[in-house]
Amino acid sequence: MHWPMFSSSIVLFALIVPVATPPLLAAPAAGDWPQWRGPNRDGLSADTGLLKAWPSGGPRLVWKAEGLGVGYSSVAVAGGRIFTMGDGRGKSLIVALDLGGKKLWAAPVGATGGNTEGTRCTPTVAGDLVFGLGQFGDLVCAEAKTGKELWRRSLEKDFGGRVGGWNYSESPLADGDRLVCAPGGSSGTVVALERSTGKELWRSKDYSDRSEYTSMVKATLAGKPQYVHLSHKTLAGIDPETGAVLWRAPRRGETAVVPTPICHEDLVYVTSGYGVGCNLFRVAKDGDGLKAEEVYSRKDMVNHHGGVVLVGDHLYGYSDGKGWVCQDLETGTALWSEKGKHGKGSIAYADGMLYLRAEGGKGTVVLIEATPEGWREKGRFDQPSRSRDSSWAHPVVAGGRLYLRDMDVLLCYDVRQR
Numbered sequence: 001m002h003w004p005m006f007s008s009s010i011v012l013f014a015l016i017v018p019v020a021t022p023p024l025l026a027a028p029a030a031g032d033w034p035q036w037r038g039p040n041r042d043g044l045s046a047d048t049g050l051l052k053a054w055p056s057g058g059p060r061l062v063w064k065a066e067g068l069g070v071g072y073s074s075v076a077v078a079g080g081r082i083f084t085m086g087d088g089r090g091k092s093l094i095v096a097l098d099l100g101g102k103k104l105w106a107a108p109v110g111a112t113g114g115n116t117e118g119t120r121c122t123p124t125v126a127g128d129l130v131f132g133l134g135q136f137g138d139l140v141c142a143e144a145k146t147g148k149e150l151w152r153r154s155l156e157k158d159f160g161g162r163v164g165g166w167n168y169s170e171s172p173l174a175d176g177d178r179l180v181c182a183p184g185g186s187s188g189t190v191v192a193l194e195r196s197t198g199k200e201l202w203r204s205k206d207y208s209d210r211s212e213y214t215s216m217v218k219a220t221l222a223g224k225p226q227y228v229h230l231s232h233k234t235l236a237g238i239d240p241e242t243g244a245v246l247w248r249a250p251r252r253g254e255t256a257v258v259p260t261p262i263c264h265e266d267l268v269y270v271t272s273g274y275g276v277g278c279n280l281f282r283v284a285k286d287g288d289g290l291k292a293e294e295v296y297s298r299k300d301m302v303n304h305h306g307g308v309v310l311v312g313d314h315l316y317g318y319s320d321g322k323g324w325v326c327q328d329l330e331t332g333t334a335l336w337s338e339k340g341k342h343g344k345g346s347i348a349y350a351d352g353m354l355y356l357r358a359e360g361g362k363g364t365v366v367l368i369e370a371t372p373e374g375w376r377e378k379g380r381f382d383q384p385s386r387s388r389d390s391s392w393a394h395p396v397v398a399g400g401r402l403y404l405r406d407m408d409v410l411l412c413y414d415v416r417q418r
Contacts, residue, residue: 031045031046031047031077031398031399031400032077032078032079032398032399033045033075033076033077033078033396033397033398034076034077034078034124034125034126035076035122035123035124035125035171035173035174036074036076036121036122036124036171036215036260037215037260037307037394038348038396038398040217041173041215041217041218041260042217042262042309042310043307043308043309043347043348043349043394044309044310044311044348044349044350045348045349045350045351045396045397045398047350047351047397047398047399047400048351049351049400049416049417050350050351050353050397050400050415050416050417051367051379051415051416051417052351052352052353052378052417053367053378053379054367054378054379054380054381055379057381058365058379058380058381058413059379059381059402059413059414059415060413060414061384061411061412061413062401062412062413062414063100063101063411063412064101064384064385064409064410064411064412065097065101065102065103065409065410065412066385066408066409067103067408068084068086068095068405068407068408068409068410069085069086069087069088069092069093069095069118069119069407069408070086070087070112070117070118070119070407070408071084071085071086071087071092071118071119071120071407072116072118072119072120072390072392072393073085073086073118073119073120073121073122073123073393073405074122074393074394074395074396074403074405075122075393075396075403075405075410076122076123076124076125076130077099077396077398077399077401077403078125078144079125079128079144080098080099081096081097081098081099081104081144082096082097082098082099082101082403082410083095083096083097083123083125083130083132083144084097084122084123084405084410085109085119085121085122085123085132085134086118086119086407086408087112087113087117087118087119088106088108088112090112091108091109091110091111091112092108092109092110092111092112092119092134092135092138093106093107093108093109094106094107094109094123094130094132094140094142094147096130096144096147097410099399101410101412104147105146105147106147107132107140107142107147107148107149108140108149109132109133109134109138109140110134110135110136110137110138110140111134111135111136111138113135114135114136114166114167115165115166115167116166116167118135118407119134119135120135120167120168120169120170120213121133121134121135121168121169121170121171121172122171123171124171124172124173124174124179125144125174126174126179126195127144128143128144128145129141129142129143129144129150129174129195129196130142130143130144131172131174131179133155133168133170133171133172133181134168135167135168135169136156136167136168137154137155137156137157137161137163137168137183138152138154138155139152139153139154139155139172139181139198140152141179141195141198150196151197151198152198153193153198155168155181155183155184155211156183159183159185159187159191159200159203160183160185160186160187161183161184161185161211162183162184162185162186162210162211163183163184163210163211163212164210164211164212164213164232164256166213166256168211169213169258170182170211170213170214170215170216171215172215173215173216173217173218173227174195175218175227175240176195177194177195177196178192178193178194178195178201178240179192179193179194179195179198180192180193180216180227180240181193181216182211182212182216182229182231183211184209184210184211184212184231185208185210185211186208187203187205187208188203188204188205188206188207188208188243189204189207189208189209189210189211189229189231189236190203190204190207190216190227190229190238190243191203191204191243192240192243201243202242202243203243204236204238204243204244204245205243206244206245207229207234207236207238207245207248209231209232209233209234210231210232211231212230212231212232212253212256212257212258213256213257213258213305214229214230214231214257214258214259214260214261215260216228216229217260217261217262217263218240219263219268221237221263221266221268221283221290222266222283222284222285222290223285224237224246224290225240226238226239226240226246227240228261228263228268229261230251230257230261230270231257232252232253232257233250233251233252233253234248234249234250234251235248235249235251235261235268235270235279235281235292236248236249237283237290237292246289246290247283247286247289247290247291247292248292249281249292249294251270251279251281252276253272253274253276254272254273254274254275254276255273255274256272256273256274256305257272257276258272258273258304258305259271259272259303259304259305259306259307259308259317260307262308262309262310262315264310264329266282266283266284267280267281267282267283267295267329267330268280268281268282268283268292269281269308269310269315269329271301271302271303271308271317272302272303272304273302273303273304273305273320274302274304275299275302275320276302277297277298277299277300277301277302278297278298278299278300278301278302278303278327278332279294279295279296279297279298280294280295280296280329280330280332281293281294281295282295295330295332296331296332298332300319300322300325300327300332300333300334301315301317301319301325301327301332301334302319302320302321302322303317303318303319303320304318304320304344305346305392306318306344306345306346306347306359306394307346307347307394308347309347309348309349309354310329311349311354311370313328313329313330314326314327314328314329314335314370314372315327315328315329316347316349316354316370317347318344318345318346318347318356319334319337320344322334322337322339323337323338323339323340323341323342324337324338324339324341324342324356324375325337326371326372328372335372336372336373336374336375338375341366341375341377342356342358342364342366342380343358343359343360343361343364344358344359344360345357345358345359345360345391346359346392346393346394346395347394347395348394348395348396348397349370349397350397350415352369352370353367353368353369353370353378354367354368354369354370355367355395355397355402356368357391357394357395357404358391359390359391359392360390360391362382362383362386363382363383363386363391363404363406364380364381364382364383365380365381365382365383365395365402365404366379366380367379367380383404383406383411384411385406385409385411386406387406387407387408387409389406389407391404391406393405393406397415400414400415400416401413401414401415402415
């Protein structure tokens with residue numbers, strides 16, 4: 001395991017290593033990525049004016065920050081700051097940096113370690129607050145500017161939470177005055193808290209599966225706003241105001257269910273690994289309520305945990321046994337697959353391009369066009385400062401920068417056109 005450098009306290013010491021000879025400029029304020037998988041939790045960046053092809057060796061590395069701790073957390077970018085999480089000395093931490101990579105503060109969350117050592121959650125930023133969830137269910141709200149703790153709850157002690165063997169891995173969802181997450185367990189899978197205080201607002205008492213490793217999304221389906229949650233055996237829509245179950249559909253996973261659901265119009269797409277595959281459901285009105293009907297169940301996309309993005313009417317992601325796949329959303333048919341040119345990994349989209357990050361080996365990052373016509377590669381590079389662990393943190397494109405987290409290290413690349 002690659003271990004970070006620490007100060008004498010639990011607060012991490014972050015070393016910034018500038019790598020460009022010109023003076024460094026802060027990334028543009030536009031294009032924030034305030035939570036897991038971006039503004040809409042779909043892996044899509046709104047950035048434009050980005051490189052359509054990379055030079056040999058990849059885009060320019062602007063800076064490298066070290067001392068972020070052990071973990072698989074990705075980053076959130078909002079309000080001129082970068083937020084991530086990592087295991088420090090005796091405590092898991094939320095860590096804040098400025099856009100130049102300098103550490104601003106670190107706030108303790110909970111215990112370190114886990115079934116797989118390190119943090120999993122990507123912090124959620126909402127206004128002047130930031131929220132982080134430790135791998136043992138410690139949920140903390142802190143001031144985004146200072147790191148001062150405002151409140152904390154324990155998903156296990158306060159809510160009787162129950163999670164699978166790989167510990168808590170979701171990133172909480174902020175929605176208006178609510179913060180929503182999934183403790184799991186017999187008292188209700190999903191809980192909504194008052195964002196400013198942590199006070200419980202409701203619990204999904206009619207939906208009590210254990211928590212899996214997915215993160216919720218908010219969507220409007222069949223005209224009704226709702227939270228969509230996927231467990232190890234159920235896909236469900238939850239009323240944001242009351243926690244009542246609006247609809248549910250049986251959908252059994254195996255071993256671990258990780259990828260975030262994708263919602264489009266009245267459709268909900270889910271996928272998971274261990275041979276399960278993918279499913280599409282259509283949510284429709286049913287009298288005074290809602291119902292979900294399965295459109296298809298297929299093996300064209302068996303995504304373990306690298307995620308899938310929907311661009312137009314096409315899905316892109318890595319499928320176990322098939323490689324990188326482009327899939328038609330409405331039919332589930334695979335339009336192309338490419339197994340030999342890039343290894344298993346995670347994905348993000350920006351400005352017509354897909355950023356593919358390999359989880360193993362040299363952590364190679366590949367740029368391809370987001371097109372159903374086939375694999376059109378436009379550049380690649382091997383990640384420097386590669387740890388010996390899997391690079392499971394998803395890539396982030398925000399403010400013209402590409403961010404790659406690998407355990408103790410965060411790399412920032414300039415991907416803007418000049």
